[in-house]
Amino acid sequence: xxxxxxxxxxxxxxxxxxxxxxxxxxxxxxxxxxxxxxxxxxxxxxxxxxxxxxxxxxxxxxxxxxxxxxxxxxxxxxxxxxxxxxxxx
Amino acid sequence: xxxxxxxxxxxxxxxxxxxxxxxxxxxxxxxxxxxxxxxxxxxxxxxxxxxxxxxxxxxxxxxxxxxxxxxxxxxxxxxxxxxxxxxxxxxxxxxxxxxxxxxxxxxxxxxxxxxxxxxxxxxxxxxxxxxxxxxxxxxxxxxxxxxxxxxxxxx
Numbered sequence: 001x002x003x004x005x006x007x008x009x010x011x012x013x014x015x016x017x018x019x020x021x022x023x024x025x026x027x028x029x030x031x032x033x034x035x036x037x038x039x040x041x042x043x044x045x046x047x048x049x050x051x052x053x054x055x056x057x058x059x060x061x062x063x064x065x066x067x068x069x070x071x072x073x074x075x076x077x078x079x080x081x082x083x084x085x086x087x088x089x
Numbered sequence: 090x091x092x093x094x095x096x097x098x099x100x101x102x103x104x105x106x107x108x109x110x111x112x113x114x115x116x117x118x119x120x121x122x123x124x125x126x127x128x129x130x131x132x133x134x135x136x137x138x139x140x141x142x143x144x145x146x147x148x149x150x151x152x153x154x155x156x157x158x159x160x161x162x163x164x165x166x167x168x169x170x171x172x173x174x175x176x177x178x179x180x181x182x183x184x185x186x187x188x189x190x191x192x193x194x195x196x197x198x199x200x201x202x203x204x205x206x207x208x209x210x211x212x213x214x215x216x217x218x219x220x221x222x223x224x225x226x227x228x229x230x231x232x233x234x235x236x237x238x239x240x241x242x243x244x
Contacts, residue, residue, distance in 0.1 A: 062145060084212065086210050086211055087211065087213045087227075088170060089211070
């Protein structure tokens with residue numbers, strides 16, 4: 001399955017990634033890929049990824065522009081985003 | 090309803106005038122303007138940069154305005170939010186709500202701001218100055234903003 005992932009604010013700055021196209025094996029992920037599972041997958045890249053996605057920082061996730069929680073399922077072609085709690089206004 | 094996310098400044102007087110003249114049965118316009126402060130957490134702030142998530146930010150603001158309109162008896166809602174680099178005293182956000190009477194408009198305007206602060210994807214980074222040195226830091230989300238949002242779910 002193919003998905004697009006966006007990173008914002010502190011995550012973008014620290015991970016040095018603003019967006020990427022990810023291809024994940026269908027067998028292990030189709031129908032079972034949650035936000036938390038994707039975070040764990042990305043966290044394997046390095047200590048910095050581990051700290052940013054599964055550390056003390058609160059990370060919010062969005063799928064196709066909707067805020068979701070860690071258990072939300074990601075489908076093929078989805079646009080996923082990770083970012084810290086929002087601070088606008 | 091009007092939602093705008095933009096780098097350029099806005100003319101609150103002009104926007105209010107347009108809302109005022111949009112329909113003759115309008116009896117109340119409630120507005121809020123948020124602006125950049127020159128101090129935060131005791132440190133002098135020289136610049137503030139606002140980042141957003143193009144596409145999602147507009148949708149989130151639209152959803153908040155739609156919710157306000159379904160909850161209170163109002164005519165129209167306008168949200169303008171700036172992004173990019175701003176300096177102290179610059180305007181950040183304008184929320185304006187029109188209705189027949191003030192009560193519903195006041196509540197809807199405050200609701201929109203409380204939800205915007207906790208649901209709309211914007212992130213602030215500030216440059217603080219102490220003597221000769223400058224420091225960049227991301228602004229942390231405040232618990233008081235979450236509490237302000239929570240009170241609308243109890244009503």
